[in-house]
Amino acid sequence: MLLLDAPYVSEYLCETAARLGQPVLDTDRARAVVCDRAARDRLLFVDQAELARRIVAGERVLANSENSLDLVLAAAEGSDLARQIEVCKDKARFREVTACLYPDYRFARVTAEGLGAFDPAGFPKPFVIKPSRGFFSLGVHVVCLDSQWPATAAALERERATMNAQYPESVVDAGEFIVEAAIQGEEYAIDVYFDAKGEPVVTNILHHRFASEDDVSDRLYYTSPQIVRTWLGPFTEAARRIGLACGFHDFPMHLEVRVGADGAILPIEANPLRFAGWCVADITAHAWGFNPYECYLADTRPDWPAILDAKSAAGEGDAVHAMVIGDLPSAMDGATITRVDYDGFAALFDTVLELRRMDYTAYPVFAFVFAKAASDRMDRLAAMTGADFTPLITTA
Template sequence: MFLIDKPYVSDFLIETIRQNNFKVIATKAARALINDDDLAWIEEAEAVSIMKKAPQTPIYSNSENALSWIAQNHGGGALSNQISSLKDKVKFRALIKALFPDFYFRKVSIEDIHKLSSQDLPFPFVIKPAVGFFSIGVHIIENEEDWIKAKEELHPEKLESIFPENVLNTSTFIIEEFIHGEEYAIDYYHDNDGEVVLLNVLHHLFSSGTDTSDRVYSTSKEIIEKHKVDIEHFLNKVGNQLGLKNFPAHAEIRIDGNGKIVPIEINPLRFGGWCTTGDLLGVTLGFNAYKCFYENKKPNWEEIFAGKEDKKFSIVVLDNNSGIASADISSFKYSALADDFEHPVLIRELDINKYPVFGFVFAESTADNDKELKDVLVSDLRKYITT
């Protein structure tokens, strides 16, 4: 079953549901987002009945907003407990403590942040909402000066967002040691037997050591094959602790120079937010990750990347880091943006006054072409903005 909710669902995902006659739960939010009576809609009561009678029924949600529906309609069950253990970063760290016994973390309220003494903190460290999304409220702290600056931003009135509390709750934060290494985002699922099936591995690029943005993610046949076995082995360890089966997820990890994998977070019941990473290889190569999960199949990477072995496929998140208020922006020059990419397969345009981003770029490039990605990674996007 598909559980669709705000803020956004892509045409690619809707078309996947339509073409395969997948069941989609007829919530008020889903009906508002998808105006199509020909989909295989099922009423909420029927969906709840299916979940109770067949707990292993595959469920995919495009948005963490929908997790509250599961809590309200199927709370107290194993699925709700699994979701809670992954979504809450403090609970997640406690869950995997046996795997990382020396890893430092602590829970702190937003009020107590300003009472903490720097002598009690292990520089460098990361502070972020215990229940978070979209890198909102995330700060990398290397020294006392960073800590002073971060505390100036960590106030409730500065952390307002369009997301509900079950997606982003800034009342409680987690402080944890900084994880060194290259960062990767992974779309995957646990199959009928609980085994991990990787659907993508994306290298998360940063402009500096303190950058926490979600601007650029890239994948390729080489990236997937290089890390596939080690990542599957690691994620199986985590999944076994929770008994995950028929369970889609999106993990963020770091891999250090010695190949050690340390998780940043694991997001339940979805792939990358805003139908980004889940759509990427479908939009660019025709591989449908949603269908692969729903049918409990494993991807054949040789076939998927046939003829494109030397290509890189990227997502660019067009967040508004321009310093210009959304209300003062009259338009965004998407055509000029497209001209700056070797092969912009798709540009999804969004209303910056309605969403926290201008949209997303799905791009294909040759493996050695890093310039366009590095340029947009550090860009404030002002060259594309009309005020």
């Protein structure tokens, strides 16, 4: 069972749903986001009652966006699926449930009304504050000094209305925040599902690259054979421990972690019922040649040793597959844009596998690109984390 929703549904995901005969929840949002009429006509749409029936029957559910969580929770009220979603979606709750695994990790809940009264002196620095229910780095701030707190609290107050206007409360709720110790180390994003026995099945691992220590953007993610060979075992074991603590089963997620200098793996957050957002999970097909959505829905496992051996045999043992977000400069109003130089954006990469144009009047993003490069060209990809895309954009 699939739920399709804004902000973006890829042709690849639509084709997967049609080919597998997977039912799709029939909503105005689903029909609107699947813009191509021919694609819509190939989908099997079902109503909310059918969704509830299938959940009760134990059928697996997959979403492309957390915008659909409110619909799932309404249909799944009182079910174990609803419990699993809530454990993930409330970031403070996720910390509480997994505290037994990370007893030294500091975090606290703060209401929007309590931002001004919060005393940063009582919390180790640096720390991160973000909505307890959040998405896409919205409302995420890093505080390194006590003196930064008044400006941070004021910024969060200003951002609340924007966050709640762009996404439903089930996705972003700026009424409560979590303050948590900043996790040092390299960041990775893991697409994983838990089978009926609670065993984790990893479908992709992406390294999240930043421009600097205080960067919180989502601009660059990439995967490679070296990344998978190095981290598949450790991340699978980390997911297994988290899954046991949370009671996950028949459940997909996009798990974000950081790896410290000592090799310790600490989760940042677990995003429920989906893989990488905005259909970025499609990069798995580009990089590894299999369909991650089908893996979960059909309960199959990627044969990672065979996949990696085939890469080496094909002379692609050092290939890097990356996703880069073409985001708008923070002060730019998308409604004022008259032209985007998409050819110029594509020219920033060695090999473009797919370039997706986005509605920049609705979201602060003009494109996503999937690109391929040799590992010795990582410097060109890494430069994207700090690149200024302003010259590509013409405004009125």
